[in-house]
Amino acid sequence: MKINSMCFYLFLFCSLIYSQPKGDFHPQFSPDGKQILFYSYSSGNSEVYVMNVDGSGRKNITDHPSRDSNPAWLPTGDKIVFTSGRDGDNEIFVMNLDGSNIKQLTNNNIEDRYSSVSADGKMITFGSRRDGGDWEICTMNVDGTNQVQLTKNDVEDFHPRFSFDGEKISFNSVRSGTNSVYYFDVNGKNLRKVSDEIDPAGTPRFFINDEKMLFNSQVTGDYDIYMSDLYGNELTNLTKSAGNDFSVDVSPDGKHIVFMSDRNGSFQIFKAKIDGSDLQLLSN
Ligand SMILES: [Ca+2]
Ligand SMILES: [Ca+2]
């Protein structure tokens, strides 16, 4: 089914923030490739989970009545950043992987969400509504100091991720009228759109050599996971499934992807080889 991309994204977006849909969301490989971090509403409210790459050992590491979501690894693999609404609105927090030593990094009365940590562990990029109602891309030091707003406009800019070398940030924006994949330098300069030909597209991340981009695109009907070069050339559909596939991540060795898909109804986490073969359902 071809659906209006922007409406679908905003629906997904708002439903994840304000309601409690079933499912597992936004998987990320650990720095050693052995575990997967994600969030889920499976226990009744949104919690951050970690599991082994085969789907075993699923563990709730937030276990808090508030909404906890959008986790990301620090490169040491023993800490994560995540989003929580435990102080009223969403803020970015950091904690140990066992749930101990929680520290709050943002503190305001607007939504802060969608974080990613640079490969050297020094910077966080995140989305924030601090400039009116729409989402902007921001950065801060990993201790929460030096918060900088990199985008300033009246449209949604969200899902920022650092490149592997830490010099660029990829993100979604609807600044051209439809959902599209962009990247710029960590100071917000040298904005580039990957290609009009892949639109509508989103939730991008650089591939391990930073010369390719992984993202979800709707070019063939519903959303599938694609890889292309940084100009949208050599476009390859990795999933080719019915249902919507979103939010891809790549293993540190570049050999596997994980992503979320609603092909079975609610969102579940799948793993596959980088060519899309050997598909495994990890959500139980
Ligand atoms: Ca919770
Ligand atoms: Ca906030």
Ligand SMILES: [Ca+2]
């Ligand atoms: Ca914006």
